[in-house]
Amino acid sequence: MGRTVLILGGGTGGVVAANVLKKVLPARDRVALVDRRDTHLFLASLPLVATGRRRPEQIIRRLNRLEGSKVQFIQAEVEEFLPDSKAVRTDQGFLSYDSLIIALGAEQELAPGPSPVFNPYDLQGAVLLSQELAAFRQGRIIVFISSLPFPGAIAPYEIALLIDAYFRRRRLRSKVDITFLTPESRPLEFASPRYSRRLTAIMEKRDIQVLTNRQVQSLAKGHVLTLSDGDLPGDLFIGIPRHVGPAPLRGSTIADPSGWLMVNPTTLATCLPDVYAIGDAAGIRSPAGTYIPKVGFFAHYQAEVVARNLALGYANKEPRFRFVGGAKGASMLTSFRQGCFVSVEAYAAPPKLALSAPNPAAYLTKILFEQYWLKSWF
Numbered sequence: 001m002g003r004t005v006l007i008l009g010g011g012t013g014g015v016v017a018a019n020v021l022k023k024v025l026p027a028r029d030r031v032a033l034v035d036r037r038d039t040h041l042f043l044a045s046l047p048l049v050a051t052g053r054r055r056p057e058q059i060i061r062r063l064n065r066l067e068g069s070k071v072q073f074i075q076a077e078v079e080e081f082l083p084d085s086k087a088v089r090t091d092q093g094f095l096s097y098d099s100l101i102i103a104l105g106a107e108q109e110l111a112p113g114p115s116p117v118f119n120p121y122d123l124q125g126a127v128l129l130s131q132e133l134a135a136f137r138q139g140r141i142i143v144f145i146s147s148l149p150f151p152g153a154i155a156p157y158e159i160a161l162l163i164d165a166y167f168r169r170r171r172l173r174s175k176v177d178i179t180f181l182t183p184e185s186r187p188l189e190f191a192s193p194r195y196s197r198r199l200t201a202i203m204e205k206r207d208i209q210v211l212t213n214r215q216v217q218s219l220a221k222g223h224v225l226t227l228s229d230g231d232l233p234g235d236l237f238i239g240i241p242r243h244v245g246p247a248p249l250r251g252s253t254i255a256d257p258s259g260w261l262m263v264n265p266t267t268l269a270t271c272l273p274d275v276y277a278i279g280d281a282a283g284i285r286s287p288a289g290t291y292i293p294k295v296g297f298f299a300h301y302q303a304e305v306v307a308r309n310l311a312l313g314y315a316n317k318e319p320r321f322r323f324v325g326g327a328k329g330a331s332m333l334t335s336f337r338q339g340c341f342v343s344v345e346a347y348a349a350p351p352k353l354a355l356s357a358p359n360p361a362a363y364l365t366k367i368l369f370e371q372y373w374l375k376s377w378f
Contacts, residue, residue, distance in 0.1 A: 002028035003098035004029070005310060006034065006088070007101045008078050008088065010033055011103060011280075012043075014303070015066065017303040018071050020308060022068060030071075030072065031070055034078060034090065035075065036077040039062055040062075041060050043152065044155075046121065046122075049123070050162070051162045052133070053336065056127060059370070076092035077091040078248045081252055083253070083275065086274070101277075101307075103281065103299070104248070106150075106280040108121060109242040117219060117239040118238050118239070120155075120240070133236075136235075137175065139235030140176075140179060141163060141179070142179045142181065142234040143239075144216050145240045147215075147242045149243070149293075151280045151294040151295070153293035154342060155240075157188070157332065160180045160203065160208055161203065161332075161335065169336070180210050181211050182212055185212060185213055187200050187212065195353060199355055215227060216239070225237065243280070243294075244258075249261060253271060254270040260282065260283025261281050263284060266305075266324070268306050278306060280299065287347065292351070295327075295344075297327045298325075298346075302323050324347060325347030327343065330344075331363065331366035332355070332362075338359055339358065340362055341355075341359075
């Protein structure tokens with residue numbers, strides 16, 4: 001009788017795991033992918049939606065396009081994890097598994113939609129922000145990170161830089177002030193100080209004020225941010241929401257006190273048999289004790305490791321693939337023509353993150369990867 005691999009979440013990790021498993025699993029085994037939405041969103045392109053360079057339909061794909069002889073898509077909300085029964089409860093009923101891959105991502109605690117604060121990490125929020133930016137002609141824009149850790153280590157900086165480019169293109173930049181707030185001790189504090197200084201210099205050269213060690217506490221009357229060290233008035237507020245671990249797993253034996261899922265850093269296995277966690281939901285610590293960045297290319301590599309090891313295990317072979325915490329070739333856009341290459345060695349001691357100088361090749365690399373992802377994985 002065939003076995004069932006249940007994948008929770010249709011983001012980067014879930015999509016990669018499903019694609020790899022359908023290629024490497026024996027014909028008798030099946031994959032079931034569960035997500036509350038019926039579409040996959042290419043999150044890396046949300047900053048381009050916010051700045052009017054992409055329409056929503058350009059960066060989404062229907063998850064049922066993954067279906068085939070081995071893969072089934074189930075649209076359902078995961079409500080409860082039942083490891084003793086090797087099952088999960090959803091709003092559509094119970095689903096059992098032989099192996100479970102949790103790729104539910106991180107949940108947001110800043111609600112999208114009409115609000116004094118625009119959320120660029122949500123498709124609806126990015127669309128609303130693009131409309132607000134189109135009507136904005138002068139004043140102070142404040143981009144802030146609510147708390148640590150957050151997905152997309154480079155995304156908040158990319159958003160601020162693209163907003164700068166957006167108003168330069170409209171010839172309104174002299175009338176628009178941009179301030180960036182972060183609770184980090186320095187931008188990209190996971191990086192070495194050298195690259196933090198490089199990013200700060202890039203932003204300051206573009207007249208973006210960078211304020212570190214700033215914790216946002218509230219927004220008073222829609223016009224003043226209350227910080228731990230005072231108030232900051234503004235006209236448009238863009239907030240990276242607070243992120244937390246997936247609700248159905250919080251409080252379970254595989255979640256740490258913060259709600260992130262604890263895994264072996266190289267195999268992504270949890271303390272429960274046949275249960276794995278990948279992507280933003282996983283709380284992997286670096287040798288320095290901090291969480292490693294929650295980024296899409298890590299979710300991609302982790303999914304490859306888990307899927308290929310599962311197939312080896314099902315074939316009674318020794319699993320041999322390992323996630324090494326490293327990645328090269330990612331890009332952070334700094335304008336509509338340039339970007340910076342980013343590389344990470346999260347398991348180095350101390351962890352390393354390198355950032356190139358802005359260049360056209362990095363911009364082109366990110367745009368080509370977007371096209372490759374949306375075409376080749378669906």
